[in-house]
Amino acid sequence: MKAVKFERLTKRFGDLVAIDNVNLEIEEGEIYGFLGPNGAGKSTAINIICGLLKIDSGKVYVMERDIKREPDFAKMNIGVVPQDIAIYGELSAYENVSFFASLYGLKGRELKESVDMALEFVGLQDKANWMANKFSGGMKRRLNIACAIAHKPKIIILDEPTVGIDPQSRNHILESVKKLNEMGSTVIYTSHYMEEVEAICTKISIIDHGKIIAEGTKEELKSIITDTNTVMITVTSVANIDENKLKAINGVKSIDIDENTVKIVSYRDVSNLDKIIHYFTSDGIAIKNIETQTPDLETVFLTLTGRKLRD
Amino acid sequence: MRVLKIALREIKENFRSKKAMVFMVLFPIVLMTILGFAFSNTFNGDHKISNISVEYTDNGSKELSKGFNNFVDSCEKLGIRFHEVKEIASGINDVRNVKYNCAGYIVLRGNNIVFYKNDRDFVDTNIVETILKTFVDRFNVVAVVAKENPQSLSKINVSGNYDFAEIVSLNSERQPSSYDYYSITMLTLIILYGSISGIYSINSERVRNTGNRMLTTLAKKHEILLGKILGSSLSVFLQSILVFLYSRFILKAYWGNDIYTITLIIISEIIFSISLGICLGFLFKNSGVASGIVNAIIPFIAFLGGSYFSVDAAVGLFKNLSDISPIKWTNSAILNVAFANNYNDVLLAIIINLACAFVFVFLAAYLFRKEAF
Numbered sequence: 182m183k184a185v186k187f188e189r190l191t192k193r194f195g196d197l198v199a200i201d202n203v204n205l206e207i208e209e210g211e212i213y214g215f216l217g218p219n220g221a222g223k224s225t226a227i228n229i230i231c232g233l234l235k236i237d238s239g240k241v242y243v244m245e246r247d248i249k250r251e252p253d254f255a256k257m258n259i260g261v262v263p264q265d266i267a268i269y270g271e272l273s274a275y276e277n278v279s280f281f282a283s284l285y286g287l288k289g290r291e292l293k294e295s296v297d298m299a300l301e302f303v304g305l306q307d308k309a310n311w312m313a314n315k316f317s318g319g320m321k322r323r324l325n326i327a328c329a330i331a332h333k334p335k336i337i338i339l340d341e342p343t344v345g346i347d348p349q350s351r352n353h354i355l356e357s358v359k360k361l362n363e364m365g366s367t368v369i370y371t372s373h374y375m376e377e378v379e380a381i382c383t384k385i386s387i388i389d390h391g392k393i394i395a396e397g398t399k400e401e402l403k404s405i406i407t408d409t410n411t412v413m414i415t416v417t418s419v420a421n422i423d424e425n426k427l428k429a430i431n432g433v434k435s436i437d438i439d440e441n442t443v444k445i446v447s448y449r450d451v452s453n454l455d456k457i458i459h460y461f462t463s464d465g466i467a468i469k470n471i472e473t474q475t476p477d478l479e480t481v482f483l484t485l486t487g488r489k490l491r492d
Numbered sequence: 493m494r495v496l497k498i499a500l501r502e503i504k505e506n507f508r509s510k511k512a513m514v515f516m517v518l519f520p521i522v523l524m525t526i527l528g529f530a531f532s533n534t535f536n537g538d539h540k541i542s543n544i545s546v547e548y549t550d551n552g553s554k555e556l557s558k559g560f561n562n563f564v565d566s567c568e569k570l571g572i573r574f575h576e577v578k579e580i581a582s583g584i585n586d587v588r589n590v591k592y593n594c595a596g597y598i599v600l601r602g603n604n605i606v607f608y609k610n611d612r613d614f615v616d617t618n619i620v621e622t623i624l625k626t627f628v629d630r631f632n633v634v635a636v637v638a639k640e641n642p643q644s645l646s647k648i649n650v651s652g653n654y655d656f657a658e659i660v661s662l663n664s665e666r667q668p669s670s671y672d673y674y675s676i677t678m679l680t681l682i683i684l685y686g687s688i689s690g691i692y693s694i695n696s697e698r699v700r701n702t703g704n705r706m707l708t709t710l711a712k713k714h715e716i717l718l719g720k721i722l723g724s725s726l727s728v729f730l731q732s733i734l735v736f737l738y739s740r741f742i743l744k745a746y747w748g749n750d751i752y753t754i755t756l757i758i759i760s761e762i763i764f765s766i767s768l769g770i771c772l773g774f775l776f777k778n779s780g781v782a783s784g785i786v787n788a789i790i791p792f793i794a795f796l797g798g799s800y801f802s803v804d805a806a807v808g809l810f811k812n813l814s815d816i817s818p819i820k821w822t823n824s825a826i827l828n829v830a831f832a833n834n835y836n837d838v839l840l841a842i843i844i845n846l847a848c849a850f851v852f853v854f855l856a857a858y859l860f861r862k863e864a865f
């Protein structure tokens with residue numbers, strides 16, 4: 182089952198093409214990451230999926246049903262955590278979640294249980310009666326999430342849910358996202374934070390100027406830009422190193438010695454780090470430090486777009 | 493159902509907001525108390541019926557003349573003075589220019605009666621108008637009976653004294669005191685300021701992003717719009733009740749005997765104000781601009797509409813300006829119902845309020861048709 186599918190989707194704001202003829206498929210059960218710089222079109226894509234923005238051309242399916250034909254079906258199956266916190270300051274945490282859940286048609290005991298469940302999920306159950314404007318930034322972010330999950334949607338969309346909060350709340354949110362996924366929800370996650378996307382997403386698409394420029398698991402994405410790994414080994418003395426022996430190790434592509442550091446480049450698909458270390462120890466060369474250099478998504482992004490994710 | 497949920501949330505928020513409660517409840521309470529106190533000497537509470545004078549020209553048929561003379565006799569016993577004028581033009585002129593304290597001018601022509609009103613002094617004029625109407629009704633009955641069944645005419649007392657005393661006392665019982673007057677006009681004024689509640693109701697959804705969040709639920713745009721209008725209107729209505737209770741029981745202001753009709757007029761004004769505010773909320777992305785406009789315009793409308801002093805005696809350009817102030821009709825309708833038992837302006841006021849509201853809501857719905865908030 183495809184949780185979300187775009188078919189040649191285009192969205193314009195005047196002359197600006199915010200989503201440019203995009204095809205996309207998100208499988209059920211995935212934690213799918215949208216990675217892209219400011220203005221890439223991430224929020225626009227999300228606002229289209231949840232029915233806030235109209236489609237200029239193309240089609241969008243949610244759970245394999247056209248959202249234009251069955252908007253309520255799509256809305257019922259989606260819970261969206263908007264980029265900008267959307268809660269009522271003059272309402273308590275409980276009242277906030279309850280209000281939005283009731284707009285999905287929940288009522289009575291089901292409503293109460295769902296609200297309790299959602300608040301507990303984000304760890305705000307003991308602050309349920311606090312007015313939201315008394316909350317810290319991190320607590321507001323968590324309430325923002327609770328408001329999106331009380332109606333138990335199959336697809337949960339989080340648009341930069343960790344912007345501007347303390348590390349503790351951030352970890353809590355990341356854990357929550359994983360838990361939601363384990364409980365059976367498909368998650369769509371956008372972020373500037375490379376580490377977050379790397380840590381939780383099972384599949385990632387890199388978006389820029391309204392286009393998907395690369396898509397895959399993080400390993401697939403990394404292999405797009407490079408097929409090698411680099412190990413930097415710092416030793417006490419390079420005098421006794423036999424370059425030929427090192428080169429003979431399976432997978433090693435090149436060696437470069439610079440002062441006390443040996444830079445060894447190997448093919449990615451071969452794991453030979455144990456053999457390399459074995460060479461040094463068996464030849465009696467004392468290792469002071471080992472550093473591996475695998476390209477991160479930041480590098481992938483930089484290579485693909487020529488831009489940094491955050492300026 | 494969703495409309496009610498949205499409305500209920502709005503009310504909750506309004507009643508929790510100290511700012512809104514101070515502005516919508518405390519502010520008018522303080523104003524009506526201060527103004528009532530400050531102007532208590534300039535308002536004349538006693539209304540002496542002996543001050544009323546009326547002019548007339550008698551070109552009527554024999555029967556009408558006869559009946560009218562009896563009517564005049566009855567009225568003079570009550571203290572209303574009648575002056576006969578020969579020239580119709582001069583009578584009309586006297587009424588128009590209030591040469592002396594002339595409440596109206598009556599012309600008898602054949603079997604018709606024409607009444608020229610002095611619309612500057614509504615209490616006096618209403619007394620005369622009401623008893624004149626009663627006379628006309630009686631006279632018509634008599635005339636019909638005479639035509640159909642001349643024999644039975646003697647049984648009906650054509651020439652006897654009419655019992656106008658009751659009607660007159662009903663009308664002349666009160667003239668608003670300063671507390672009465674400002675209780676009414678400050679309440680209607682603050683309801684006009686209630687349009688700011690309407691602006692805020694839309695704008696806060698935009699600022700807090702909650703409007704868009706509502707749109708991602710199953711709530712439809714028309715449900716949101718209706719819920720907003722209903723919620724804001726009910727909030728202002730409940731706040732008005734608090735203000736009313738204060739004026740009624742603390743200031744002991746008089747609101748007349750027909751609170752239901754007055755409530756209807758008030759509700760129509762609330763719907764007018766809220767619709768205006770909601771429309772402005774959609775029109776201007778920035779609530780500062782929208783409420784700035786409202787804050788700049790309302791003092792004029794209020795001044796022209798008689799919020800601070802009576803505009804019943806207005807003449808010329810000022811009267812014309814005051815007539816286009818929507819709150820004038822609301823004020824005058826309420827004052828007339830409460831103090832003169834006169835319902836002439838009620839329907840007009842309600843229609844003006846609701847017709848404007850309809851236009852505003854229509855425009856708001858049109859502006860809301862675009863994407864998102």
Ligand SMILES: Nc1ncnc2c1ncn2[C@@H]1O[C@H](COP(=O)(O)OP(=O)(O)OP(=O)(O)O)[C@@H](O)[C@H]1O
Nearest residue numbers: 194197199217218219220221222223224225226264
């Ligand atoms: N309502 C709108 N009207 C006009 N232009 C818009 C509107 N919404 C977005 N845009 C433009 O569309 C482009 C994509 O915006 P979008 O918000 O989707 O970016 P984003 O990837 O979410 O960026 P960010 O990381 O800053 O949230 C931007 O150039 C933005 O200025």
Ligand SMILES: [Mg+2]
Nearest residue numbers: 223224225264
């Ligand atoms: Mg965004």
